[in-house]
Amino acid sequence: MANAADLRTLHAIGITTNDALGPPSTVLGRVSFAVDPISEPDGVGGTVVQIGTNDEDDPGMDYEGSVRVVWAFDVFNDVLGSSSLDTHIDAADHADITVHQHGQESSQGQFISVLASNDEICITHVAAKMPDSDGGSTWTWTGDIGATCGQAWEYGMVQKGHTESGDLYYPRCVWMDTDEGRDIDVDPVPITNRQMKIDIFAYGGETGAHSQDYYCGATIFSWLHADPIEERPSQGYCCPACLTCKENQVKRSLSADETQPLRRPRSRNQRSAERLIVNSRPQQSAIALCNSPTSRGSDFASTDEGLFCDMETKTLYPICSAETTEPCFDLEARHPYLREAGKVRRRLAASRKYNKISHWD
Numbered sequence: 001m002a003n004a005a006d007l008r009t010l011h012a013i014g015i016t017t018n019d020a021l022g023p024p025s026t027v028l029g030r031v032s033f034a035v036d037p038i039s040e041p042d043g044v045g046g047t048v049v050q051i052g053t054n055d056e057d058d059p060g061m062d063y064e065g066s067v068r069v070v071w072a073f074d075v076f077n078d079v080l081g082s083s084s085l086d087t088h089i090d091a092a093d094h095a096d097i098t099v100h101q102h103g104q105e106s107s108q109g110q111f112i113s114v115l116a117s118n119d120e121i122c123i124t125h126v127a128a129k130m131p132d133s134d135g136g137s138t139w140t141w142t143g144d145i146g147a148t149c150g151q152a153w154e155y156g157m158v159q160k161g162h163t164e165s166g167d168l169y170y171p172r173c174v175w176m177d178t179d180e181g182r183d184i185d186v187d188p189v190p191i192t193n194r195q196m197k198i199d200i201f202a203y204g205g206e207t208g209a210h211s212q213d214y215y216c217g218a219t220i221f222s223w224l225h226a227d228p229i230e231e232r233p234s235q236g237y238c239c240p241a242c243l244t245c246k247e248n249q250v251k252r253s254l255s256a257d258e259t260q261p262l263r264r265p266r267s268r269n270q271r272s273a274e275r276l277i278v279n280s281r282p283q284q285s286a287i288a289l290c291n292s293p294t295s296r297g298s299d300f301a302s303t304d305e306g307l308f309c310d311m312e313t314k315t316l317y318p319i320c321s322a323e324t325t326e327p328c329f330d331l332e333a334r335h336p337y338l339r340e341a342g343k344v345r346r347r348l349a350a351s352r353k354y355n356k357i358s359h360w361d
Contacts, residue, residue: 028298031169033140033161038129039096046080046101047072047109050127051087054143054173063091063173065121071228072099072109072128080104082228086117092158094125106131112141113228115195120177124156128200139200141219146174147294152192154282154297155277157360167283175296187293193221197229199236210235258325268312272298276336276354281303282361290316299354301331310338310350 038050049070054062070083081101088104089095099109106128114123127140142160147153152175161169176261178194202218217235275298279286286302290309300309301319308317308329320328325350326341338351 012068030309031161031163033125033142033169033171034159035138035140035279036094036125036126037136038127045113045294046105046107046131047099048129049083049097049109049112049114050094050112050125050129051089051097052124052152052158052160053089053091054122054124054128055091055228055328061139063122064089064093065177066117066119067095067097067121068115068117068178069227070115071113072101073111073232074107075110075111076105077232079228080109088119089121093113110199110201111197111232112200113195113197114176115227116176116178116193118178120175120179120192121171122154122175124160124171124173126198126200134297139203141198141200141203142171143173144171145215145219146196146221147172148212149164149219149221150294151175151221152294153292154295155279155289156302157358168281170281170283188345193223195227195229196221197231199231199233202233202236243275268298273312274353274355275299276301276357278331278357278359284360286316290314298358299352301329301336303331308338313350315350 006344023239035050036052038048040048040330051067051070053063053065066086066088069085070087072080072082074080081099081104083097083099083285087095087097100108101109109128112126114126114129122143124143125140127138129138143153143156153172154175159168159170163169175192176196177192177239197220199218202215214235218233220229220231220233221324222229277298278301280303282304284302286300286305286307286309289300289311291314293314295311297311299311302308303319306321308319308331309315310317318324318326318328320330320332320339328339328341329339330339330345336354336357338348340346340348
């Protein structure tokens with residue numbers, strides 16, 4: 001029998017049963033999400049917020065980062081308190097951050113505001129453990145929500161539960177920092193935000209399915225708002241006692257698809273450009289990655305689809321086979337590369353050298 005330290009508890013997005021209903025699309029459905037046990041409040045506090053990061057713990061990559069501060073607000077959108085400053089989180093790890101609710105330790109933080117620092121971070125999930133008589137309910141927001149709602153995203157390496165159909169679930173991560181993404185792309189479409197305010201109660205199945213506007217409207221993504229964001233999200237859970245809960249709300253942030261034109265190809269940072277991800281997971285599509293104007297990250301080869309995405313130009317190529325007659329990506333070569341059409345294996349000018357190849361199975 002596993003001891004307590006070995007156990008991982010399954011929590012759904014938003015509720016504490018095994019299932020939760022997310023946005024009704026092929027991107028988010030009903031999932032069971034594995035949340036590492038969240039610690040008890042440190043010192044004076046009430047709500048404890050767990051923030052998780054993406055990818056393998058590799059010093060050569062940059063998925064670790066820092067959170068400047070976390071705020072919590074009650075059901076009336078009144079401030080409960082804030083955390084200590086500057087929490088660093090390693091890649092493929094998490095941190096449990098206590099919100100110091102002086103004199104209000106028993107109040108639940110419905111709205112969670114996360115502020116990034118200048119040490120960029122890619123967040124896979126935000127889970128909040130509430131103080132209550134049952135020992136603490138946990139509610140969870142995932143990076144898939146941010147990605148669906150137009151934020152800068154990458155595929156996740158870390159498996160965190162299962163979908164309704166039983167497939168393994170790998171949440172995407174969303175990038176946050178305070179310099180408009182300049183550490184993620186040299187010249188990005190400016191969608192990388194410095195903070196977000198989440199109605200954590202909105203992401204559950206207790207009230208049935210909702211539209212994408214509802215789920216996107218239950219989180220404010222912001223670069224320009226004051227710290228913290230004072231408004232409450234335009235959508236989300238509204239408690240029966242909160243008679244003014246529809247007041248002082250902001251219109252949901254439009255997705256990048258609605259607000260941002262496609263721009264010239266972006267130069268990436270060196271670490272991202274020199275890495276190749278070879279992926280066999282059917283859940284993580286090279287087509288979806290390449291077609292998204294808000295996806296970020298390293299070049300990506302899907303062996304399940306037989307396709308390669310050049311993430312700098314957002315161009316799809318087939319993975320080379322004996323029957324390929326067009327330009328393709330030679331994954332079988334000692335040093336994988338883009339090659340020209342035809343039998344002569346000439347390297348395309350767009351090809352690049354990879355210093356690191358990661359295999360995601």
